Amino acid sequence: MKAANTQAVEVFENRxxxxxxxxxxxxxxxxxxxxxxxxxxxxxxxxxxxxxxxxAARRSSLTKWMEQLEEGQNGS
Numbered sequence: 001m002k003a004a005n006t007q008a009v010e011v012f013e014n015r016x017x018x019x020x021x022x023x024x025x026x027x028x029x030x031x032x033x034x035x036x037x038x039x040x041x042x043x044x045x046x047x048x049x050x051x052x053x054x055x056a057a058r059r060s061s062l063t064k065w066m067e068q069l070e071e072g073q074n075g076s
Contacts, residue, residue, distance in 0.1 A: 046065060
């Protein structure tokens with residue numbers, strides 16, 4: 001039982017470390033301005049969601065999104 005609890009805590013910590021809360025955090029990760037983040041979110045361009053009214057995204061989702069963009073450009 002202890003091993004299962006330890007594993008659950010590790011999964012939670014990994015997900016929490018993957019979370020970017022707020023436009024400033026997302027902007028820092030993407031290398032864009034806060035205003036650009038709001039435009040990308042509003043236009044549903046980047047994978048994001050709201051947590052208590054605050055825009056949020058996962059690093060892993062943004063990385064995957066950027067990789068898909070690169071693949072699309074290289075494939076054309």
